[in-house]
Amino acid sequence: MGLTWRDGVATTLVVAASGLFAADAFGSPVPGFSGTRVLSAAVLAASVGACGTGSDQTADGGWKTFAQWLGMAAFAAGVLGIVTGNALMLYVLVGVTGLLWVGTTGRHACTPTSAAPPPVADRRDDRELVGGPR
Numbered sequence: 001m002g003l004t005w006r007d008g009v010a011t012t013l014v015v016a017a018s019g020l021f022a023a024d025a026f027g028s029p030v031p032g033f034s035g036t037r038v039l040s041a042a043v044l045a046a047s048v049g050a051c052g053t054g055s056d057q058t059a060d061g062g063w064k065t066f067a068q069w070l071g072m073a074a075f076a077a078g079v080l081g082i083v084t085g086n087a088l089m090l091y092v093l094v095g096v097t098g099l100l101w102v103g104t105t106g107r108h109a110c111t112p113t114s115a116a117p118p119p120v121a122d123r124r125d126d127r128e129l130v131g132g133p134r
Contacts, residue, residue, distance in 0.1 A: 010050040014101040017046035040081030047097040
């Protein structure tokens with residue numbers, strides 16, 4: 001599969017979200033992005049953007065299921081962080097987002113391009129093969 005521009009956009013969004021979080025955690029918040037609720041909203045928006053941009057719709061099997069559960073956990077943590085202002089929810093959101101990014105980008109980088117599934121055959125071709133109506 002290889003890395004594409006989509007992985008680059010997802011990486012940029014995750015790095016930006018992580019940078020906002022790290023700046024606040026180390027006592028140098030970016031103006032306008034201080035406070036747990038605001039950071040939770042910003043990180044959640046960047047995370048949803050990264051997942052929407054970098055997602056691989058052809059994935060199947062165990063990774064897809066695991067990533068979907070992680071995505072639901074991240075979304076729930078983000079919403080709870082916004083609603084309650086709980087810093088732990090922000091930490092969970094950032095951690096799960098990072099885990100999703102590492103897993104997905106690593107999967108894209110390590111999957112050979114030739115491993116892509118073959119295109120779906122036209123149904124008309126199938127009927128011609130079995131002698132059905134044309």
